Amino acid sequence: MSEKIKFTIDGKECYAEPGQTILEAALDNGVYIPSLCYLKDVIPAGSCRICNVKVAGRFMTACTTPVAMGMEVENDIPELNELRVSIIEMLFVSGNHFCPACEKSGNCELQALAYKYTMMVPRYPYLFPEKKPDSGNKKLFIDRNRCILCKRCIRAVKDEQGRSLFAFKNRGNELAISLDHELAENISDELAEEAMEICPVGSILKKEKGFQQPIGHRKFDKQAIGSDIKSVIK
């Protein structure tokens, strides 16, 4: 086994495998760093910016920065938590999120983060962008109103030949997710299910069966997001 790298998060002594990112190492050490675009075992995107931490006074995304020996990471501090709430608020105003009517409510990571940080109402005025849903596929329904452009689906959902089913289109505030209809035509039910689960919000829905558990019994209805992490302290 290779040497572990010693570092700290908010003063707590932690150990990382060589090459591990701050976020992965934090999880292994029972420290929760909030994130949205991060997906285990998939190349990090570093795009939602919620996992921002501070190292030597500089802001860095924990999901993309490898741990270095002796690093002193700041995570659960007012400045960063304030920034995180504001990012969550930006995600709310830049989309059209009607939680009570959403199939993913209770299983949605964006909603769960808003609860965690007790966001009441975004400080930013709503932008009410016009977003077109895509219902042209047999298996999947894409509701772009809810998409937070985290790239999880792009990075993780591929066909057998490794081609991506999803990709970005346009740029800037017109950035949108698009589904390759031809490739998605004959995907298995399992892959469709997986795509829906990979999406942190309710943007990718499997047609005909939007949800199984009733509201009130879902993942984040019972416990706050990230609250399971602290229990694994070694």
Next chain:
Amino acid sequence: MRNTVQKIVQKAGNDRGRLMDILLEIQAELGYVSGEVTDQLAEELGISRVDVEQTLSFYHFFRQEPRGEYTVYLNNSLVANMMGRVEVAAAFEKEAGCKFGSVTEDGRIGLFETADIGMNDQEPAALINGKVFTNLTPLVVRELVSGMRNGKKVEDMIRNYGDGKNGSDLVRAMVHNNIKQKGSVLFSAYSPGEGLTKALQMSPEKVISEVKDSYLRGRGGAGFPTGLKWEFCRRANKEVSYVFCNADEGEPGTFKERVLLTEYPHLIFEGMAISGYAIGAKHGVLYLRNEYDYLKAYLESVLEEMHEKKLLGDRILDTEEFGFDIRIQMGAGAYVCGEESALLESSEGKRGEPRNRPPFPVEKGYMDHPTIINNAETLCNVVKILKNGSEWYTMLGSQESAGTKLISVSGDCKYPGVYEVEWGIRVKDILDLAGASNIQAVQVGGPSAECIGPADFNRTISFEDLPTGGSFIIIGNKRDLIGDVVTNFLDFFIEESCGSCTVCRTMPTILKNKIAKILTGHGVQQDLEDLQDWGSKMKMANRCGLGQTAANPVLSTLKNFREKYEGLIRKDVDFDSGFDLASAVVDSCEHVGRTPNL
């Protein structure tokens, strides 16, 4: 059509990494990239359709639908507006009979806008089928449109050519160099090969230490020490490495690279060869912004000539050990591709999304090989440093900024153009040189940097005081600083963000709406606090320099011109929702045919 596409793809070796070139070539042949062609490309390259589309839809100059036999891209930058773009645009619409953003019914003329095309010293300007038209007036527009109606060739619409190489056979552009002041480094006597000859007499390590000793810092904006960057790359010690020259020149208000590319291309290429020798690279790539496509054929002829003279090629200057070649990579219209890692992504045929760092390009750059990216002006300096020695170089400039700097001066002044000045020159002195008076503000370093007022005109252009990649926009007393300048810059960043980061994708629009609220008389004190507080988040939570600086137009005017904002807000109330019922119901009232009863 299928055959044309197939041939182009084959010519590019069926390589998806060459997607930019493939798309550009298809467009040159077929006018635009249709859905059918997109499908065929996906098939031939073995990728999904959406993968082709993600690149295709990212760049401003790629077209997924016809944009007219004659496609006009009228520059919409701040200085274009200052020089009368509004009248020119109106003339285009009137003469052509269609609005901007659309194509005439017969498909002949398409009118579109584009951000800064590097002609700030001769605005209003437009690109028509890739050719540059400068100093436009409504009268000229009438002539141009009538030419288009009559099927005239675009080349034949150019009445007179600019100075220097602009008039040469392979360029034939009406662009003027406007070199207003020559200095002792860049715009000085030069014969190709002088720097390279000196370099090849030294070891690569010695070349690097010479550049380090010169204290040369990057001219692209960030000011990173050039020698150090090279040393990092050499240390990566890999079989294959690359040299990239950044000629994307996207920062509104800069046009110095345009002049270097036109008059001193040998100097740029020689600088690339020297850096290749220093880091042990055999291949160089010049990333050229699409707006400068009119220089491409000429630049390729220069490369050929340098091959013939053995300044490039397998055995440079007949040495056994050093060979170096250069290819040109065209961009397709995206400011963010000037950011070095986005430039690499783009060169690999992808969307121009900046990468996460680490790893840095010196470790893992183009196609994962160690890569240095240097600004074209930086590389030109290198040649002169090698020729004259680092000691000579450090005598020039200020304490922390050695050498000279090319400044692109534009806006409200008598003599817009490129000035080679020593670092440490005062803002005031540049204003004098440019013949500017009654000045309200100067935007130093482009929209991403700082807007300063007369109180700061004694400050110096230098890394230690006011750093600049070269943009220097003079804003006269009569201009509306918030309504025209700040708003234009915000629009620019909104249009040019790659969209990856939540904050960069969202915040500029929020700020712009807030400014609109203030400009329409609904602003209150709290709005100014919000602008400050919200704008400051951009620096903290974005991946690249674009997002980190995109709030600067607001933040720096709030800092230096706060009284202008104070003068616009309501002092009688603490709160104004900004909601205007009358305008909110205009659409619905129109729809049902009644007047609002408020």
